[in-house]
Each structure stands twice: as C-alpha cells, then as structure tokens.
Amino acid sequence: MAQPDxxxxxxxxxxxxxxxxxxxxxxxxxxxxxxxxPSGRFxxxxxxxxYLLLAIMFSGPFITINSRPFLLLNIIERKxxxxxxxxxxxxxxxxxxxxxxxxxxxxLFTVIYGRLFCGWACPQTIxxxxxxxxxxxxxxxxxxxxxxxxxxxxxxxKVFKRVLKHAIFWVLSFIIGNTFLAYIIGKxxxxxxxxxxxxxxxxxxxxMVLFTTMFYYVYAFFREQICTQICPYGRLQSVLLDxxxxxxxxxxxxxxQRGKPKKNSIEELGDCIDCNQCVEVxxxxxxxxxxxQLECVNCTACIDACDNVMDKVKKPxxxxxxxxFNGIRTGETFGLNFRNIGYxxxxxxxxxxxxxxxxxxxxxxxxxxxxxxxxYQEVGQNHFTNLYTVKVLNKTFNDLPLRxxxxxxxxxxxxxxxxxxxxxxxxxxxxxxxxLSGDILDGTExxxxxxxHSGDRLLETVKTSFMGPRK
Numbered sequence: 014m015a016q017p018d019x020x021x022x023x024x025x026x027x028x029x030x031x032x033x034x035x036x037x038x039x040x041x042x043x044x045x046x047x048x049x050x051p052s053g054r055f056x057x058x059x060x061x062x063x064y065l066l067l068a069i070m071f072s073g074p075f076i077t078i079n080s081r082p083f084l085l086l087n088i089i090e091r092k093x094x095x096x097x098x099x100x101x102x103x104x105x106x107x108x109x110x111x112x113x114x115x116x117x118x119x120x121l122f123t124v125i126y127g128r129l130f131c132g133w134a135c136p137q138t139i140x141x142x143x144x145x146x147x148x149x150x151x152x153x154x155x156x157x158x159x160x161x162x163x164x165x166x167x168x169x170x171k172v173f174k175r176v177l178k179h180a181i182f183w184v185l186s187f188i189i190g191n192t193f194l195a196y197i198i199g200k201x202x203x204x205x206x207x208x209x210x211x212x213x214x215x216x217x218x219x220x221m222v223l224f225t226t227m228f229y230y231v232y233a234f235f236r237e238q239i240c241t242q243i244c245p246y247g248r249l250q251s252v253l254l255d256x257x258x259x260x261x262x263x264x265x266x267x268x269x270q271r272g273k274p275k276k277n278s279i280e281e282l283g284d285c286i287d288c289n290q291c292v293e294v295x296x297x298x299x300x301x302x303x304x305x306q307l308e309c310v311n312c313t314a315c316i317d318a319c320d321n322v323m324d325k326v327k328k329p330x331x332x333x334x335x336x337x338f339n340g341i342r343t344g345e346t347f348g349l350n351f352r353n354i355g356y357x358x359x360x361x362x363x364x365x366x367x368x369x370x371x372x373x374x375x376x377x378x379x380x381x382x383x384x385x386x387x388x389y390q391e392v393g394q395n396h397f398t399n400l401y402t403v404k405v406l407n408k409t410f411n412d413l414p415l416r417x418x419x420x421x422x423x424x425x426x427x428x429x430x431x432x433x434x435x436x437x438x439x440x441x442x443x444x445x446x447x448x449l450s451g452d453i454l455d456g457t458e459x460x461x462x463x464x465x466h467s468g469d470r471l472l473e474t475v476k477t478s479f480m481g482p483r484k
Contacts, residue, residue, distance in 0.1 A: 034241050035298040035308050046237060046298040047156040053317025059133060063143040074195035081410060085199055099408050099438055103378050107370050114363040121356035123253040127260035132311035137239050142296060145182060145232045152178045182233045190224030237297045241308050256338045257350060261311045263302045263333050264341050284328050291315035291333060301333060375473045378406040379465050389480045395451040399479050403443045407435040413467045417445060421462040424449040447479060454481035
C-alpha cells in the first residue's frame with residue numbers, strides 16, 4: 014500500500030523512511046516526539062468518545078449486579094464474575110471461545126477498517142493522547158514550548174513544571190493502576206489494601222506499587238514506543254491490510270506535486286502545499302504522505318490538520334482522509350470482498366455459539382464416578398449395588414440443597430449421610446449407592462442417567478456407568 018515518497022511521482026520508488034522507525038534516529042537512539050496539539054472535528058469526536066470509555070472503565074469496578082461485581086477477573090483465586098455471573102476454571106471453554114471470537118473480530122475489523130481500534134478505542138492511545146498529553150499541553154505548553162523547555166537549563170520554572178507534571182502523572186498512574194487492580198481483586202479487597210497498614214497487605218501493596226510504576230513509566234517516558242515496539246497488533250497490520258482496507262491515507266493523485274504556489278509560475282502543483290502540518294501533529298512522528306506505516310495508529314490528527322489548512326487555502330477537504338489505497342488510486346468505492354464475507358460468517362457463527370453456551374450454562378457442575386477401587390456388591394437375590402462419589406460445584410451465589418434421582422434404568426438411589434447442600438460459589442462432595450436388578454444389567458457396564466435437582470428445578474443430567482457381573 015505504498016504511496017509516493019516526498020516529491021516523487023513513482024509510487025514504487027525506494028522508501029528510505031521504511032528503513033527505520035520514525036522515533037529512532039540513524040544511530041538507533043530515541044528521538045523524542047513533540048506533537049503539536051491537534052484540533053478539528055475528528056479530534057473533538059475522539060475526545061468525547063474517549064471520555065465515554067474512560068467513564069465506563071473507571072466506574073466498572075464499582076458497578077454491581079445483585080450486589081455482585083459487574084466485572085471481576087481474579088486470576089490468582091481463579092474467580093471470575095462477568096455481568097454478575099460467576100465463572101469457574103471449569104468454564105474455560107467459554108473463555109477460549111470468547112477469546113477466539115475477539116481475535117477473529119479484531120482480524121475482521123482490521124481487514125475492513127484498518128487500525129480504527131488503535132486510534133479510537135485502544136487504552137494506550139486514549140490515556141496517552143486524551144489524558145496525559147492534554148495535561149502536558151496545559152503545563153508545558155504546545156510543541157515548540159515543550160522543545161524549548163527540554164533544551165533550557167534547569168531553573169525554577171523548569172523544576173516547577175517538571176515536578177508538577179510528574180507528580181500529576183504519578184497520581185493518575187496510581188488511579189489507573191488501582192482501577193485495573195480492582196478488576197482483578199475486587200474493590201473491597203483494594204480498599205483494604207489502601208486503608209489497612211502496609212504490614213497486613215505486603216503482597217497487595219507491592220502489586221499496587223508495581224502497577225502504578227508500570228503505568229507511570231509507560232505514559233511519562235515510553236509513550237509511543239509501546240505501539241511501535243511492544244504491541245504485536247501494530248506489526249500484524251502489514252499482514253492483515255490489503256488495498257481495499259480503510260485507513261488514514263494521503264491522496265497522492267490530488268496532492269502531488271507538492272509545493273507552495275508562486276505568482277507567475279507555470280509549474281503545475283497539486284493541492285498539498287507542503288506545510289508539514291500533518292507531520293507536526295503526528296504522535297508517532299511519521300509523514301502520512303509516505304503511505305501506510307507501522308507507526309500509524311489512525312488517530313486522525315493529520316486529517317484534522319490538513320482539513321484546517323485546506324480551509325485556509327480555499328481547497329476541498331479530504332486531501333488526507335479515511336479511504337483505501339484502491340479508493341485513492343482508482344476511485345474505487347468501499348465494498349465487500351470474499352475475505353471480508355468469510356471473516357464475517359465465521360465471526361457471526363462464533364458469536365452465536367458463544368451466546369448459546371452462556372444461555373445453556375448450568376448453575377451447577379456435577380461429577381459422578383464409581384468409588385475408586387471398589388467392585389460391585391451382590392445384595393439379595395439377583396440384585397447388585399455400586400458405590401458412587403459425587404462432587405458438585407455451585408456456580409451461583411446462593412446456597413443450593415441438592416437431590417439426586419436415578420432416571421435410567423429403573424433402580425434405587427440411596428444417599429450416604431443424607432442430602433447434599435452446597436454453599437454459594439463453593440464445592441461439596443457426597444456418596445450414594447445405586448441398586449439395580451440383574452435382569453436389566455447390560456453385561457459388565459450398564460449406562461446410568463442421573464438427574465440433579467434443587468427443589469423442583471432440574472439443574473442438569475449426568476451420565477455414568479454401572480459395573481455388574483459378566484453374563
């Protein structure tokens with residue numbers, strides 16, 4: 014999807030900019046990016062959308078459904094609550110399907126819409142551009158003032174601004190880190206760690222400090238390097254994108270040759286006046302006119318900057334816009350292709366099966382096995398018994414009294430030690446005998462079907478086998 018290099022009309026010309034990342038110089042050293050503060054319709058829309066996502070994220074740990082967390086992913090204790098429903102490691106197949114659905118969804122989304130997720134919904138972009146960068150603009154000023162501040166000697170002004178900015182960054186990192194931590198251990202446990210003496214929660218306090226430090230380092234120093242060096246999604250885009258994918262693109266047909274128009278000049282120039290504003294606002298330091306690049310997160314800052322310039326020079330907007338390479342080269346309009354349809358069909362099927370599993374998921378999970386190391390016992394004339402153990406996992410938050418019933422074949426089920434009662438989000442075990450007539454036995458192994466009830470409600474049906482004598 015390469016576009017022409019600066020002042021070149023041959024789109025297949027060698028591209029020096031592809032030899033290294035824009036924020037790394039020829040010696041391999043970091044080049045600090047000072048993007049100019051963007052403004053425009055896309056930036057305003059992204060700002061409001063980011064505020065909505067931030068409100069959802071920060072309120073998530075405190076939202077409850079029936080006194081239970083809206084979302085809890087306690088990997089340490091293997092305790093998961095999603096939309097108020099408890100999930101256990103036994104439900105891992107649901108998580109696998111959900112993960113697969115998410116991955117396929119991202120692939121489909123990228124094939125069609127490019128890195129729209131990166132620019133509009135990625136937490137890294139939202140926190141960096143809509144939170145930390147805005148604070149930096151407020152304290153240090155715009156790009157030129159930030160460059161001057163970095164270059165100037167340490168004086169009272171620089172010390173004050175640096176201390177103020179990094180103190181605010183640390184507080185914000187503490188809030189962000191602890192919000193993510195609340196999704197893992199729960200808000201109640203988090204409040205205990207914060208309010209109780211450190212000696213009572215050394216492990217939890219250590220994790221809290223690590224989370225805070227990690228976020229502070231990422232947003233204060235590492236910044237766009239996360240997108241260009243750490244995130245695998247950015248590197249996958251070159252594999253996923255094709256000529257029909259919608260990306261932030263420069264219209265080289267309309268823009269070339271670049272240059273500022275001069276009076277009495279007969280040179281034919283394109284609409285790009287080479288003002289470099291699209292480069293000045295880019296948070297990863299690239300020139301979008303060079304084409305789709307690894308560092309581009311489709312943040313639309315260059316679109317707003319270019320539209321503002323086009324308005325000033327009285328030319329149509331859209332020199333930089335959302336479009337596909339084919340759309341710019343040939344004017345082809347957006348449409349579906351075989352790959353998009355295939356991904357969509359797979360995604361719809363995965364979503365269907367995912368919700369089917371959620372709806373059909375039982376409140377309990379029972380495991381019934383013949384007691385290890387025991388044989389059948391003959392009782393009375395032509396009657397045999399097997400001893401079974403039952404393990405029941407209660408996935409709900411309520412206590413459940415359970416009753417077992419032998420459905421097939423006809424026989425008698427007798428509990429050992431009385432009925433089973435399982436506390437909410439707990440496990441329980443029990444034992445029982447099954448007595449069958451020898452006339453209905455199917456050789457050494459007869460199939461059994463046992464129903465698990467709670468009151469009058471059937472929770473699930475479990476299959477097992479009965480051992481009998483050879484015939």
